[in-house]
Amino acid sequence: MLSRIADSMFWLARYIERAEDTARILDVTYHTLLEQSQNSYRLRWDPLIAMAGEENRFQQLYGEANAQNVFEFLAFRQENPSSIVECITKARENARTIRDRISREMWEDINGFYFSVSRVNPQEEIETGPHRFCEKIKFGSHRFHGVTDATLPHDEGWEFLRIGWSLERAEMTARLVDVQYHNLLDAHSTLDAPDNHQWMAVLKSVGAYETYHRQYHSPIEAERVAEMLILHPQHPRSIRFSIGEVQAGLRAISHTTAGSYANEAERLTGKLLESLRYDTIDEIFKRGLHGYLSDLLRVCGSIGEDIARTYFYYSAVA
Amino acid sequence: MSASPAKMTQSGIFAGYNTGGFYDEMFAADGEVRPHYAKLFQKFASMVPAQFEERRKLADLSFLLQGITFTVYSDGQGTERLFPFDLIPRILPYSEWERVDRGLSQRVVALNLFLQDIYGPQRILKDRRIPAALIYSCKHFRREMIGVEVPRGIYTHICGIDLVRDSKTGELCVLEDNVRTPSGVSYVLENRLVMTRTFPDAFQQHEVLPVNHYPAELSRILRSLSPRTDSEAQIVLLTPGIYNSAYFEHSFLAQQMGVELVEGRDLVVDGEIVYMKTIYGLKRVDVIYRRVDDEFLDSLTFRGDSILGVPGLMGAYRAGNVALANAVGNGIADDKAIYAYVPEFIKYYLGEDPILRTVETYLCARPDHLSHVVENIHNLVVKAVGESGGYGMLIGPSSTRARIDEFREAVKADPRNYIAQPVIPLSRVPSYDPVNETVSGCHVDLRPYCLYDGQKVTIVPGGLTRVALQSGSLVVNSSQGGGSKDTWVLRGEN
Secondary structure, eight states, rough: BBHHHHHHHHHHHHHHHHHHHHHHHHHHHHHHTTTGGGGHHHHHHHHHHHTTTTTHHHHHHHHOOOOHHHHHHHHTTTTTTTSSHHHHHHHHHHHHTTTSSHHHHHHHHHHHHHHHHHSSSSHHHHHOOOHHHHHHHHHHHHHHHHHHHHHHHHSSSHHHHHHHHHHHHHHHHHHHHHHHHHHHHHHHOOOSSOHHHHHHHHHTTTTTTHHHHEEEEEEEEOOHHHHHHOOOOOOOOSSSHHHHHHHHHHHHHOOOOOOOSSSSSHHHHHHHHHHHHOHHHHHHHHHHHHHHHHHHHHHHHHHHHHHHHIIOOOHHHH | OOSSOTTTSSGGGGGGOOOOTTTSSSSSSBBBOOGGGHHHHHHHTTTOOOHHHHHHHHHHHHHTTTEEEEEEEETSOOOOOOEOOOEEEEEHHHHHHHHHHHHHHHHHHHHHHHHHHHHTTHHHHTTTTHHHHHHHTTOOOOGGGGGGGOOGGOOOOOEEEEEEETTTTTEEEEEEEOOOSSHHHHHHHHHHHHHHHHHHHHHHHHHBBBTTHHHHHHHHHHTTSSSSSSSSSOOOEEEOOSSSTHHHHHHHHHHHOOOEOGGGEEEEEETTTTEEETTEEEOOOOOEEOHHHHHGGOOOOOOOOOOOOOTHHHHHTTTTEEEEESSTTTGSOOOOOGGGGHHIIIIIIIIOOOEEEEEOOOTTTTTHHHHHHHHHHEEEEETTTTTOTTTTTGGGGGSSSHHHHHHHHHHHHOOOGGEEEOOOOOOOOEEEEETEEEEEEEEEEEOOEEEEEEOOOOSSSSSSEEOSSTTTTTOOGGTTTOOOEEEETTTTTO
8 A cells, every 4th residue: 555545544534533523522512501601601612722722823813712703713714724624624635635545435425525514604503503513524424434434445544544533533532631621620719519511511522421321320520531531441432442443453554463563653552552451540640630641642643653654754765 | 210200399308409500410400310319319308408407416416426526727726626517418320430440540550650660760751751840849759768669569558539520521530639648538437327327218228338348458458568577567547646637537547447546756766666655665666557748757857847757767667667658758649730640641651541531730830831821810720739628729710809810920930839720610419508408509529538559459439528518619628618428339220
C-alpha cells in the first residue's frame, strides 16, 4: 500500500471521528443546559471551546460565548479548522484522493454525507437547535463505520482507518474528561449542590449512560464516570479500549506479536496500554487527573507522529 | 417494425420536434424515423415530459453521488461540476460501425508507424512526403525521444479519435486525433451503467454491444509492456492529482484495472529504476500509464518547475527499465497541421487508401493557404495546432468582429501555429432540455477509444458521444458547456 494512501486512510477516519465526537458533545451539553440557570451558562460553554483548542479564534470572532454562537462555531464556521462541516469536508477530500482504494459504497456514502452536510443552512439549524444536525452527523458517522466494515477488505488500509478513528477517539475522550473535571472543580466552589447533571451529560455524550448504571448501580459520581471513560475494558469509547484498538491495528500492519514492538509508535502504544490496564482510578486521582490526562494526550500526539514517520513520510532515498 | 414508418409529428416528448435542416441521427429528412431508432422512438414517444423528467433526476442523482464531476478552470478557482448527461442515446447501426472500426484501426496503425519513423529512421522525411520543417517546428516534438526504443514498438497505446458527421454528406469523418492522453472513456462506461439502471426495459428490447471490457483490455496491454518477465508486473496510473479535471477518470480506471493510482510524489527514481513509496518501503514499478503531459513528466528533462512528475523518469525510460503509455513525444502525431498529412501516411506506410475521410484543412504555414485563410476567416474554423479541449479556437461565422480581427492578426504573426477548416454542419441528435421540458436537436461528435497492442487495434463499440447542449452551439467540449450521451452500436441491425 502506498504511503500516501495509508496517510489519507488515517486522516479520513480521524476527521469523521472528530466530527462525530464534536457533535455528541455539542448536542448533550446544549440540551443539559436548557434545564440550567442562566448564570452558569458561560461556565458550561467555555469548556467546549477549550476542547476544540480554539479559544483565541472564538474570542476574536464572538467575544462572549452563548448557545447560538458556540453551536455556530463548532458546527459550521470555516475559520474553525475542527468545526464539524470542516471535518466532513476534509474527510471527503481525503476519500477523494483514495477513492480507487476504498469501496464504491464507502465513497458514495461519504460523498453523499458531505453534500447533505455542506448544503444545510446554518441559520436555520441554529434556530432549530443542534439536536437535528448532531443526530445527522452521528448517524452519518455510524453509517460510515457500518459501510466500511461491511464493504472494505480488512487489510492494511482498514487497519489505518481503525488506528485513525481509535486514536482520535482516545484523544477526544481524554479532552472531554479533562475539561469537564476542571469545570466541576470550579463549580463546587460557586454552586451549592454537587453537579451531577454535568457528568450525566458527559456519559450521555459518549453513549455510556446506560452502561454506567449497569456497571455501578450507584448515583453518578465524578470518580466513577472518569473510571469508566478512561479505564473501562470493553466500552468502545473508553480510552483504554481505543488504545487497545490502536495497538491491534499497528500489530496487524507490522505483524508484530505480543511482547515485542517493531517501531516507536508500537512501543509507546504498548506502554500506554499497560498502564491503562493496571492503573486504578484512585491512583490516577492521587496523581492528579489533569496531569494524568495531559501526559496521556502528549503520548497520543507522539504515537500519531511516529506512525507518520514510520509509514507516511520516511525518507525514500539515502 | 410497423407497416407504416413512425413519424416525428406524434405526441409525447417529440411533439413539435424540428430537424432544422441538419442531418438528424434519429429522423430522416422527410421526418421518418430511421430504422435503427424505431423501437426507441416508440418507447420515448409514449412518455410525457413529467415521466421523462423523473428518470432524468434519478440519473443526475446517481452521477452526483458517485462524484462523477469534472473541474473547470475558467473562473479562476476550479469549480467541480456535473458532466451533463442526456438520456436519449445516440445509436449507430452495425454496418456503419463496422466500417468506422476498420477505418480507425487503419489510422491508429499508421499513426504508430509514423511515430516509429519520426523518432527512428525518418524515412518519410527523406522521401520528402512531408516537410521536415513541419516536424521540427512542432512544439510537441521531443528531441529526447530520437533513437529511444519504446517497449514493443508501441507509441499509441490509447487513442481517442474524434469523428463528426457532416450534414451535407451524411458521412462520418475524422476531425482530429488525440494520441497523447485522451480522456473521457470513463464516461462511456458510467453513462452505460446509469443508462441500464434508468431504462432497463430499453436494453431488453435492443441488442446493444457491451463496452465494459475496456479496462480489462487496457490492463492486458499495460501488462504486456513490462520490462521484467520474471515477476508479476507492477503497474501504476500516474495522475496529476485531485485538482486535475479528469481525476475522476484516473481513479475510476485505476480501480477498474486494480492498479495503483499514484502521484509524482509517490514515485522516486534511484539508479534508473522507478520505485513507489509504500508502507513497507520502496517497491519497483514496471509500467506507468501516465495521465500527466510530456512537459511535466520529469523536471530534470522537461519543465524544471514541474512538481507533477518524477525527477529522473526519462532516464529510467530511456534505459528500458520502465514502460510509459502513451509514449513520450506523441504530440507530433496529433498536431493539427500534421493531421492534414495522415491520409498520406496511410498510403505511404500501409499502401492502402484511407477508409475514413478527413476534413479539408488549410495549413497557414503554406503561403497559398494562408492568404485564403486571411481572406475568408469569417467563414472558417481556425484552430491553434497544439491545443486541445476546445481552447484556442475561432468559429468564424459565430464570432464577433473584434475576435475575428484578433485571430487574423495572431494567424499572420505565427502561421505555423494555426490551421483552418470549413465550418462543418455537425449532425444532431434529439436531446432533452430540462428547462423548457422539450426535446430539441443538438449537435454531436463521437470519440471512440482505440487500444493498440502492437498487433491489433481493439475499439469498444461506440465511444463517447459529446453533445453541445447549448442551443445552436457547435462546441461539444465539456470545458465549454458540452454534455454526453450513451452511444449504442446495435448488433446485427442495419
